[in-house]
Amino acid sequence: MGSMRSSINEWLMTFPSMSWLVVLFLIPTLIVFAITFKPTDPYGGIGSGWTLETLRSLGNPNYPALIWRTIWLSIATTAICILLATPTGYFLARADKRWRQMLLLLVIVPFWTSFLIRIFAWKVLLHPEGFIKEALVFLHFVQPDTSLLYNAGAVLLVSVYTFLPFSILPIYAAAEKFDFRLIEAARDLGAHQVQAFIRIFLPGIRRGLLTGVLVVLIPALGSYVIPDIVGGPSGEMLGNKIAQRVFVDRNLPHASGLSAFLILAVLLPMLAVLLLQRKKERATPIIEEAS
Amino acid sequence: MKRSRLPLIITVVVLIFFYLPILILVINSFNASRFGSTWEGWSLRWYARLWHEREIWLALENSLIIGISATLLSVVLGTTAAFALHRYQSQLQRIHYTLIYTPLVVPEILMGISLLLFFAAIGLELGLFTIFLAHVTFCISFVALVVLGRLQDFDFSIVEAAQDLGANWWTACWKVLLPLLAPGIVAGGLLAFTLSIDDFVISFFVAGPGSTTLPIRIYSMIKHGSPPLINALSSILLLLTFLAVWLSQRLTIEKSAV
Numbered sequence: 001m002g003s004m005r006s007s008i009n010e011w012l013m014t015f016p017s018m019s020w021l022v023v024l025f026l027i028p029t030l031i032v033f034a035i036t037f038k039p040t041d042p043y044g045g046i047g048s049g050w051t052l053e054t055l056r057s058l059g060n061p062n063y064p065a066l067i068w069r070t071i072w073l074s075i076a077t078t079a080i081c082i083l084l085a086t087p088t089g090y091f092l093a094r095a096d097k098r099w100r101q102m103l104l105l106l107v108i109v110p111f112w113t114s115f116l117i118r119i120f121a122w123k124v125l126l127h128p129e130g131f132i133k134e135a136l137v138f139l140h141f142v143q144p145d146t147s148l149l150y151n152a153g154a155v156l157l158v159s160v161y162t163f164l165p166f167s168i169l170p171i172y173a174a175a176e177k178f179d180f181r182l183i184e185a186a187r188d189l190g191a192h193q194v195q196a197f198i199r200i201f202l203p204g205i206r207r208g209l210l211t212g213v214l215v216v217l218i219p220a221l222g223s224y225v226i227p228d229i230v231g232g233p234s235g236e237m238l239g240n241k242i243a244q245r246v247f248v249d250r251n252l253p254h255a256s257g258l259s260a261f262l263i264l265a266v267l268l269p270m271l272a273v274l275l276l277q278r279k280k281e282r283a284t285p286i287i288e289e290a291s
Numbered sequence: 292m293k294r295s296r297l298p299l300i301i302t303v304v305v306l307i308f309f310y311l312p313i314l315i316l317v318i319n320s321f322n323a324s325r326f327g328s329t330w331e332g333w334s335l336r337w338y339a340r341l342w343h344e345r346e347i348w349l350a351l352e353n354s355l356i357i358g359i360s361a362t363l364l365s366v367v368l369g370t371t372a373a374f375a376l377h378r379y380q381s382q383l384q385r386i387h388y389t390l391i392y393t394p395l396v397v398p399e400i401l402m403g404i405s406l407l408l409f410f411a412a413i414g415l416e417l418g419l420f421t422i423f424l425a426h427v428t429f430c431i432s433f434v435a436l437v438v439l440g441r442l443q444d445f446d447f448s449i450v451e452a453a454q455d456l457g458a459n460w461w462t463a464c465w466k467v468l469l470p471l472l473a474p475g476i477v478a479g480g481l482l483a484f485t486l487s488i489d490d491f492v493i494s495f496f497v498a499g500p501g502s503t504t505l506p507i508r509i510y511s512m513i514k515h516g517s518p519p520l521i522n523a524l525s526s527i528l529l530l531l532t533f534l535a536v537w538l539s540q541r542l543t544i545e546k547s548a549v
Contacts (some may be wrong), residue, residue: 110313
């Protein structure tokens with residue numbers, strides 16, 4: 001009797017959120033795959049019947065270049081973010097308490113600032129009559145007719161700017177829990193400071209590093225607004241193509257074919273990280289034992 | 292032992308990198324010139340112009356309507372979800388947790404396009420209501436995880452004490468657990484509200500004619516509008532963000548000091 005009541009209670013409390021997410025998250029995600037095999041109708045909607053038309057169009061020779069650019073821009077963004085976020089997280093964790101609150105506030109504010117505004121700020125800076133362009137021309141670093149906007153480089157720069165706060169926070173959170181006496185110990189035993197940093201500190205914060213990688217890589221793969229505003233044709237990414245198929249060509253099956261591909265592209269690094277974490281956990285957890 | 296100065300230098304560079312573009316934007320919002328490259332003296336004219344932009348006020352109204360309603364519903368759904376996840380350890384809850392967690396790691400554009408396709412497939416007309424549905428969907432997960440975090444630190448012997456004193460489970464939840472958890476639920480709600488007000492990508496995909504939200508309005512101003520107006524609007528939003536973050540930090544610091 002009691003266990004039946006309890007299971008009714010469980011259902012009552014699980015049902016609202018679960019049914020909402022099944023209807024508005026799970027089913028729509030599955031629909032993306034289904035609509036890939038649907039034809040379009042003349043009104044920009046979804047036709048009836050089934051077709052392989054979209055799948056064939058994914059063989060379009062323009063796509064490999066677009067997909068390659070999406071992947072390398074995402075990986076480069078992630079690499080630069082981690083390279084900058086790791087020393088920053090380390091410094092924040094070792095700063096003394098008064099400074100740390102202040103520095104943390106300075107990292108969190110950009111994190112919460114509307115990302116449209118942050119992208120717009122760069123559009124103004126990189127603009128042909130903008131501040132940076134004029135400074136670079138004045139210093140003879142670039143020709144007056146080179147454009148800083150509307151290329152893959154601009155997308156990379158603005159992506160790093162947008163996603164960097166996301167990677168600093170998990171790395172800082174991991175570094176804050178790290179026992180820095182381990183580094184002192186390693187140095188007492190003769191390790192160089194770079195050696196201690198790489199062989200003791202980095203493995204110690206690996207969870208934070210992995211989270212830092214995922215929170216940049218996944219949104220970067222699905223990037224749409226950044227290449228849309230500062231990218232131009234040579235900085236286009238997969239997300240732009242999806243939006244273009246929706247808003248310009250009104251071809252929903254094509255958009256869903258590309259989205260299905262993006263879903264698979266995002267799942268891959270997630271599964272890799274999951275497996276990596278599991279393997280690492282099984283390997284000898286030196287740091288955990290020591291602390 | 293000597294510590295390397297490199298982390299300090301990188302941190303300073305990162306902070307300059309973060310704030311220089313924002314600072315230039317704010318300074319430019321007071322520039323009397325229409326073009327950012329020339330300085331024609333301090334002026335508040337763009338702020339005055341902003342005040343008279345009807346479309347921005349309409350967009351703000353839409354954003355607030357969606358933000359408040361989506362927050363209220365997602366707080367209810369997210370809180371019940373967190374209670375269920377915390378109280379029961381069953382196969383059902385494992386699936387439930389996966390469903391709550393996955394939307395957090397899916398790129399926004401995928402959620403936008405999949406909801407658009409879903410609404411198109413069932414023939415639901417796009418507008419404020421579809422944006423509301425979309426916002427509740429991504430807010431549930433954030434609320435649930437914030438409340439779940441608080442539940443894990445919670446001392447459940449208080450609820451048991453209430454039950455020992457004769458309260459049934461629901462009364463104990465309603466009269467004891469809920470008031471004590473209120474700060475966590477409010478924190479989840481504030482997070483949901485912020486995310487809803489700030490969301491552009493998902494809203495853009497599921498918006499229809501006449502349902503322009505503030506971020507959608509800002510986007511079309513960036514694409515076609517006049518930069519000085521966006522500078523002014525951005526500066527106001529930046530100020531609000533700074534105040535909100537500063538306030539929430541102060542509140543959490545004071546609480547941890549007690």
